[in-house]
Amino acid sequence: MQKTIEDKGNQKAFNPAPVTDYMTPADKLITFKPEMEVMDVVESLLSNKITGAPVLDSRNKLVGLIDDKDCLKVLFDVAYHNQPVHNSSVQYYMSNVMKTIRDNANIMEVADTFLTTKYKRLLVVDGDGQLVGQISRRDILHAIKDFNDSLE
Secondary structure (H helix, E strand, O other): OOOOOOOOOOOOOOOOOEHHHOOEEHHHOOOEOOOOEHHHHHHHHHHHOOOEEEEEOOOOOEEEEEEHHHHHHHHHHHHHHOOOHHHOEHHHHOEOOOOEEEOOOEHHHHHHHHHHOOOOEEEEEOOOOOEEEEEEHHHHHHHHHHHHHHHO
C-alpha cells in the first residue's frame, strides 16, 4: 500500500531576502580610523554597546576590523610589556583578516557563512570593495522572526 503525499499548497515558499534588507548601512555604522588611540575604541565599544566595527582609512577605504577580542590585547601589553595604553593606535590592534560578503547576496548565503565559519559579523561590500554595510548573526535572527511572523 502506497502512502499518499499531502498537498502542501497552502505552505508559503521561502524566498530569501537580500542582505541589504537586514544589514546596518555604512552611513549608520560606527567606524574607526587606523591612527585613533585604541582606548577611544574601547570607550566607544562600551558606550555604544557594540562588540566591533570596521576600520576605514582617510579615503574611507576598508582596511580592517577591530573588535572586543582585539582590544583584549591591550591588557597584556600593559601588564607584560609595560606599554603605555595612550600611545597605542588602532592599526596596531586591528585585524586585517575580515570576512566580507557582496551586497547582492541573500540572507541564506549569509547564514551559511555564519554556520560554517567563526565570524559573528560580515562586512558588506559592493563590486568595488567599498563598504556598504555590516550584517551580524543577530540581524539574521530578525530575518528568521520576520519570516516566521509572515506564516501566521
